[in-house]
Amino acid sequence: MKRIIRIAAALTLAALVAVPMFAAARGKADFTRFVAIGDSYGAGVESGSLNLNHQPYSWPAIIARQVGLKVCSPAASATEVCFAEPLVSFPGIGNELQLVSITGTIAPATGTGAPIMTTFGRPYNNLSIPGANVNDTITLKGTDPATSTAKAYAQFILRGLGTEADQAIGQNPTFIAAWIGGNDLLGAVLAGTPALITPTANFSTAYNALLDKLIAGAPNAGIVVGNIPTNPLSLPYVTTVPRVLVDPSTRQPVLVGGAPVPLIADLGGGNIGALPAGSFVLLPAASKIATGQGLPPQLKAIPPFNQLPNTGVPLADTDVLTPTEVTAIQNAAVAFNDVITQAAASRNIPVADIKGLFDRLAAGQEFVGPLTLSSAFVTGGAFSLDGFHMTDIGYTLFANEYIKAINRAYDTKIPLASVAAFLQGNDPSQAGSYNNLSPEAAATILSFVPQAPPTSSPRRRGSGH
Amino acid sequence: MRSISRLLIPVLCLAVSSTAFAAGFSIFEQGAKATAMGGAFSATADDPSAIFYNVAGIAQQRSTTVMVGGTGITFSNEFRGDPNDPFTSGFTGRYNRHLFIPPNAYAVVPIGKNLTVGVGAFAAFGLRTNWQDPWIGRFVSRDADLRTKSFEPAIAWQTDDGRFAVGAGYEYRESTVVLNRNSAALNPFNGRIIDAANAYLRSKKAHDSGYNAGILFKPGSWRFGVSYRSEQTMNYKGNATFTQFPTGNAQLDAAIKSQLPPNQPINTSINFPAITIAGIATTAIPNWDIEFDVSHMTWSRFKTLNINFETTPAANLTRPQNWKDSEAYRLGANRRINEMWDVRLGAVYDKNPQPTSGVGPLLPDADREGVSFGVGYRKGHLMIDATEFALHFKTRSTNGLSNDNFNGTYKTDANLIALNFGYRF
Numbered sequence: 001m002k003r004i005i006r007i008a009a010a011l012t013l014a015a016l017v018a019v020p021m022f023a024a025a026r027g028k029a030d031f032t033r034f035v036a037i038g039d040s041y042g043a044g045v046e047s048g049s050l051n052l053n054h055q056p057y058s059w060p061a062i063i064a065r066q067v068g069l070k071v072c073s074p075a076a077s078a079t080e081v082c083f084a085e086p087l088v089s090f091p092g093i094g095n096e097l098q099l100v101s102i103t104g105t106i107a108p109a110t111g112t113g114a115p116i117m118t119t120f121g122r123p124y125n126n127l128s129i130p131g132a133n134v135n136d137t138i139t140l141k142g143t144d145p146a147t148s149t150a151k152a153y154a155q156f157i158l159r160g161l162g163t164e165a166d167q168a169i170g171q172n173p174t175f176i177a178a179w180i181g182g183n184d185l186l187g188a189v190l191a192g193t194p195a196l197i198t199p200t201a202n203f204s205t206a207y208n209a210l211l212d213k214l215i216a217g218a219p220n221a222g223i224v225v226g227n228i229p230t231n232p233l234s235l236p237y238v239t240t241v242p243r244v245l246v247d248p249s250t251r252q253p254v255l256v257g258g259a260p261v262p263l264i265a266d267l268g269g270g271n272i273g274a275l276p277a278g279s280f281v282l283l284p285a286a287s288k289i290a291t292g293q294g295l296p297p298q299l300k301a302i303p304p305f306n307q308l309p310n311t312g313v314p315l316a317d318t319d320v321l322t323p324t325e326v327t328a329i330q331n332a333a334v335a336f337n338d339v340i341t342q343a344a345a346s347r348n349i350p351v352a353d354i355k356g357l358f359d360r361l362a363a364g365q366e367f368v369g370p371l372t373l374s375s376a377f378v379t380g381g382a383f384s385l386d387g388f389h390m391t392d393i394g395y396t397l398f399a400n401e402y403i404k405a406i407n408r409a410y411d412t413k414i415p416l417a418s419v420a421a422f423l424q425g426n427d428p429s430q431a432g433s434y435n436n437l438s439p440e441a442a443a444t445i446l447s448f449v450p451q452a453p454p455t456s457s458p459r460r461r462g463s464g465h
Numbered sequence: 466m467r468s469i470s471r472l473l474i475p476v477l478c479l480a481v482s483s484t485a486f487a488a489g490f491s492i493f494e495q496g497a498k499a500t501a502m503g504g505a506f507s508a509t510a511d512d513p514s515a516i517f518y519n520v521a522g523i524a525q526q527r528s529t530t531v532m533v534g535g536t537g538i539t540f541s542n543e544f545r546g547d548p549n550d551p552f553t554s555g556f557t558g559r560y561n562r563h564l565f566i567p568p569n570a571y572a573v574v575p576i577g578k579n580l581t582v583g584v585g586a587f588a589a590f591g592l593r594t595n596w597q598d599p600w601i602g603r604f605v606s607r608d609a610d611l612r613t614k615s616f617e618p619a620i621a622w623q624t625d626d627g628r629f630a631v632g633a634g635y636e637y638r639e640s641t642v643v644l645n646r647n648s649a650a651l652n653p654f655n656g657r658i659i660d661a662a663n664a665y666l667r668s669k670k671a672h673d674s675g676y677n678a679g680i681l682f683k684p685g686s687w688r689f690g691v692s693y694r695s696e697q698t699m700n701y702k703g704n705a706t707f708t709q710f711p712t713g714n715a716q717l718d719a720a721i722k723s724q725l726p727p728n729q730p731i732n733t734s735i736n737f738p739a740i741t742i743a744g745i746a747t748t749a750i751p752n753w754d755i756e757f758d759v760s761h762m763t764w765s766r767f768k769t770l771n772i773n774f775e776t777t778p779a780a781n782l783t784r785p786q787n788w789k790d791s792e793a794y795r796l797g798a799n800r801r802i803n804e805m806w807d808v809r810l811g812a813v814y815d816k817n818p819q820p821t822s823g824v825g826p827l828l829p830d831a832d833r834e835g836v837s838f839g840v841g842y843r844k845g846h847l848m849i850d851a852t853e854f855a856l857h858f859k860t861r862s863t864n865g866l867s868n869d870n871f872n873g874t875y876k877t878d879a880n881l882i883a884l885n886f887g888y889r890f
Contacts (some may be wrong), residue, residue, distance in 0.1 A: 368551050369553070370604035370870075379651065400551050417551070418546070418554045419551055420601055420658070422656065423659075427603075430603065430647075
């Protein structure tokens, strides 16, 4: 009897294994005409700037290189087979933030950046619009006045040629990668208020409409989307500034009467109070705290805090996330991910696990070669100096989540992009480490390496005799 | 804002040498005749290299004989990054070309009817994995060089009829080890990964001693041999030298300099395995001598590799290795052509003791398959043995399990040419 049960169990198991758990992913993993829909992450914004030093490391551009495409040079013609991005000259739109001193001084690069491919003769492959939320991808056409971040960028990225979705399907795409939804949430994080979260019903309507539109316009294309992080604490923008007063030189909490001193803030509706445990102070508040803002009034009597001009002035509601606000944002993120998961599953679209990547970074457990990457500000390696956009390395890991999802769903073997592409090569014996890079990637990296002045050739020297 | 120099510490944490030496650092090729027979020699042991393979075998050698030679070893290999590893994907690497020649020298002197004394010198363990720059695995290991030298006096006795012999020896072994790797860090000024510093560890000579013993039983056309070589433990002392690589940013360079450990004394120890060999041979087929051996090495002694930094103990490293004991199967044949010439064939299957998680640039071991061919020439007092031995390492992949987070596939082939000259007085 036992044996029969065991055989039956084995047969059942075999049947389970034999029947695919999911229907095959839609379309094919054919990247001949590859387009991307997205937001600032897709565009390759880093350190508060969109510019050509980093656009080649936007997650769509990294995927493009891994599937054998090259990123179009600024001089590319419309007929050239390459992955086109709306390149912007350095220091970019939003001057790129740069680390000035090792003690943490950050300042924008000087100069003026401008789009340099506005006359490119076809829609860009990378249609990502910084600031775009889901609904923007099916409504903005680049014809509106620049009254928002997304509308401003749409002017030179969409150029009035149609929405992100329109221009994507207009290219008769063979493969579409999209990551959208972050801005339906991020505005609330950046502004410290859940009021800016897109209602879940609206998010759902827009997300499903986007997928329907893409499928109707490109019925044979492969499609991949990605979920969004649910943990606001994965962003250095949220976690860098402590909730309590710290001594900037030791980074240890200042103890008054033996206890740490919580900062004070508008906890909502003008209710001023000490930040409770589970609250977060957003990155831009750091400069306010340096003036004394957020320090409780009783410190006005205690040197050296009595010398700061704003001691006793609470931080603004928009400077902080209270535990209630954190919960509201997390709940919305979970709801959005449910929408994404269901919308994708019902259309046989694979989902890249961006949430998983952010969770590992937040835990400081993203192990890559000799590095352990984390969400730590400046030193974590994954997030750039604005505290919420990623670095070249961070976007590489992001792109890899997409590649993994594609490989799983389409049974392809696209190699992951290597962060070793970002070795500076400062050990002279390791010169030549860039051999595996595409020319434009190598050029970008080499732009960081001091160049020796050109030496005259031996022949020319010889001719002087 | 935060002080970055403080934050850099965990990033920089100069993991100096993390991986293991491997099983693959034993060298079983200690005589051209034995090598030609796939190393199946413990039940034959009829030349002075018996001091290595089965010391009881010198008892049957009734002429004073000296034998010197060496085995030239070259490797060709390839590392291929794992397409699913976000660091190694797309990268390849290989060793620098080296010719290694572990030498060997033996002498045996019979005393009276039953006794023979002998002395041998050989290098039974060694390792060199020196990767060609630029090398993507340099943060795990750029170069590793483990050398040993052994010196062994031995004595053996056989019964009057020569059917049974026992022998024993005392082995004095010296060893040095060099480890060389870079450490990586993030450059927060440009978002690039820098080579922060090179760590170079060089030991002085360490030594230990052990014994070996063997028996040889020859009841008729069958022969049986068993030999044992004891385990040893090398306690190395040496120095670590740290060399910083400038990054082009003075502030970053100063921060790295402030965190770089000082050059300092280090110590470590490596457990060498015991080796047991059992062989059976037959002369049942006229003019053929065929032998089959199994050798067993107690690599399970290699549980951890600890490197202790004497000035900054906080930098001490403890790395689990968790090797398993391993066996090799060896088959050899010697065909006597005439008074002057022998031809020999051999085959080896050598199982590796390294768990998949430990496979890395320091030693990418793998199961090995080898075939050998050799000739022996005798004229008067002179003996010459020459052998070609081709050794193929099975392709070994870390399967995403690398302890060093350095995944990929290793392919290795070795070619060995062994040559020995003997003189029989």
